[in-house]
Amino acid sequence: MAEDLRDKLGAQHLPLRDQVLAALRTAIIDGNYLPGERLTEDRLAEDFGVSRNPVREALRVAEAEGFVVILPRRGAVVASPSSGTIADMFAVRVRLETLAARLAAERATAADVVALRALLDEGREATQRQDLARVAELNSTLHLRILQVSGNPWLSSIAKSLYLHVQWVFRLGAAERAPHSWAEHIQLVDAIESGDGDRAERAALDHLDAASAAAHENAEGGYGAR
Known part of the structure; x- marks a missing residue:
């Protein structure tokens, strides 16, 4: 190394x-x-x-x-991300990502959807290879791309430092979480492609609820225990 x-x-x-x-x-x-x-x-x-x-x-x-x-x-x-730190992170993510998903559904072009699906393919392949560092990186890349697709530059500009921590927390639990996360990502991208803002917002919220629960469980288990 x-x-x-x-x-x-x-x-x-x-x-x-x-x-x-x-x-x-x-x-x-x-x-x-x-x-x-x-x-x-x-x-x-x-x-x-x-x-x-x-x-x-x-x-x-x-x-x-x-x-x-x-x-x-x-x-x-x-450092060991605490439950409090994780709760604060997801409180911000819920506000950012549900809005971004709604806007992305309303504004995404066909090319945007193709790019999102390419990231889904990369994430699935990395998950199958058990390349957990790459999976965590692609997780943040996908969410940042959705923020860009939303067309609201403020969402992207305030999110960069946050997603370093998102990537870190995801990586710590990736062995258990990755397969479920990428299945949820498919639902999210499907909802964005549909053009239905309500559906996209619900998909984002469902994904974040599952991710938050997994991150809290991982923190309570001491990270290395699972």
């Missing part, structure tokens, strides 16, 4: 701290570093092939973003 992380850093033209932060964030979201896992500066410096200074700076930002907790005398550990 360390070589892959170093390769990602070397290919970017960003301040080193920002490169380390992006790589650290991705490693946590993809499940390479699990909730509760200790992240020493020395270990991360070795993983990323950098000095400790940009690692220290990146950890401070990752803590502010909610991906890391820095504890006295123990240092940094990967």
Whole structure:
């Protein structure tokens, strides 16, 4: 894994701290570093092939973003999304995604629907391969695409940081959740294609209710237990 992380850093033209932060964030979201896992500066410096200074700076930002907790005398550990955090996230998602689904049903073009169905195909294939990091990435990509299809630029602009956490929470429970999630996505895209805003809004709400229940169950089970 360390070589892959170093390769990602070397290919970017960003301040080193920002490169380390992006790589650290991705490693946590993809499940390479699990909730509760200790992240020493020395270990991360070795993983990323950098000095400790940009690692220290990146950890401070990752803590502010909610991906890391820095504890006295123990240092940094990967955060564990709490039930409260998950409830807050889904409270926002319900408002955003039900509106986006309704608007998408009213405004989607044939090309938009083709693009959404291509993502469904990718998600199904990744689920069959058990490529859970890719499944989680595609989950967020699909929802962000629906926000774009809604035609309301404010929905997309306020959602970017949220969907990093959506991807993370989904990835933590993806082994159990992925097959059900993609079946629900098909229902959602079918509803958008129908042009029926009420149907699309209901499909989005049903999907979010199921996703929220699964995320809460996963949090209560301690993430690694399932």
